[in-house]
Amino acid sequence: MKFRTRSIHVGAKPDPATGAVVPPIHTATTFIQPGAGEWGKFDYSRSGSPTRNQVEKTLASLEGGFGALLYASGMAATHGAMMLLKAGDHVVAGSDIYGGTYRLLHKILNRSGIDVTLAPAHDTQAFQAAFQANTKMAWIETIGNPLMTIPDIRAIADYSHSRNALLGIDNTFATPSLVRPLELGADIVMHSATKYLGGHSDCLSGALVVGDEQLFKDLYFTQNATGAVLGPFESFLLGRGIKTLDLRVREQSRSAMLIARWLEQHPKIKRVLYPGLEGHPGHELAKKQMAGVYGAMITFEVDGDLEATKRVCQSTKIFGLAVSLGAVESLIEQPATMSHASYAASDKVRFGITDGLIRISVGLEDPEDLQADLTQAIHAGIA
Ligand SMILES: Cc1ncc(COP(=O)(O)O)c(C=O)c1O
Secondary structure, eight states: OOHHHHHHHSSOOOOTTTOOSSOOOOOOSBOOOSBTTBOOSOSBTTTOOHHHHHHHHHHHHHHTOSEEEEESSHHHHHHHHHTTOOTTOEEEEESSOOHHHHHIIIIIGGGGTOEEEEEOTTSHHHHHHTOOTTEEEEEEESSOTTTOOOOOHHHHHHHHHHTTOEEEEEOTTTHHHHOOGGGGTOSEEEEETTTTTTOSSOOOOEEEEESOHHHHHHHHHHHHHHOOBOOHHHHHHHHHHHTTHHHHHHHHHHHHHHHHHHHHHOTTEEEEEOTTSTTSTTHHHHHHHTTTOOOSEEEEEESSOHHHHHHHHHHOSSSEEOSOOOSSSOEEEOTTTTTTTTSOHHHHHHHTOOTTEEEEEOOSSOHHHHHHHHHHHHHHHOO
16 A cells, blocks of 8 residues: 555554444553463553554554554653663764754763764764764754754665664654655654644654564563553544645645745845755755655744844744644744754854754645745844
């Protein structure tokens, strides 16, 4: 079956007891067993629950993986992957990553004796140069954040394997609709499912998907032992969101392309970072890796000072001033003070996360309305 058909039919079978087209939400935390010491398919909902497992099947199919695990949030999923590491191990992570991942790596994993080095993932040589003898994991994002950089996934996967390290990749911005990193050699795909997979800003959730059975078993063991699983109601919402994922992502990407081209021509805009633009340094790679659809996240810089940047962010009427992304409603934010506030000031300077950047998540509204909203906000912000 093709991607869209699988997103609707894999996992979500009609309920055999009633014929209901939408399977029920199973709220049970415990399950009757066939005998003492004999185990049925489900026993306790931390270890597995029908509603969660259905959506795990859908997502594994969409990413082309052996199996998927759903977590209470994207950060819980990333932490789940990082718990594969032990004291003395080292991580090489992209310099253009979500602020919360930066915080996990620098302020939590360091407590367990795990070191991290940041390096630009879009510069394959520089990224490889950051590997050490004890590097066990590389961690990148399919589309870097907030600078929209594009890493060569295949090259980084091959190099990581040559160094006996795993490649984990945060596929939140691209989704399996546009990129399937396991097919390009990555070992672990991570999602903040809170974003495009759920798609409606109403379901905090995370996921890991892997291609290898033993790796799946290791991650499952850790998840079951530590407990950050996704509850049944959120699992239901996530499964419902995934059914329309492909339509949403493609339509939102189409609007983003129009808006990026328009911003590029705007006299008050200094710089537009969007991989769909021919002038973007990662454009050719993105064209190959993303099958010609570039996602719905855009970062841009206005021709004005910090106050002007803030005024633009605060003047939109349709774009909501909020962190997060990937839902039907458009959002706007200032990465330096919002999504990437956790970066050390020196790392923000070093990696170009400047105060003048504005990041937008283009939603499903009519693109003409979005353009009109940005027009009036830029006008209000930069007198
Ligand atoms: C790219 C990316 N990765 C991971 C996360 C963390 O996910 P969550 O907020 O679901 O824990 C986010 C959240 O904003 C994100 O944008």
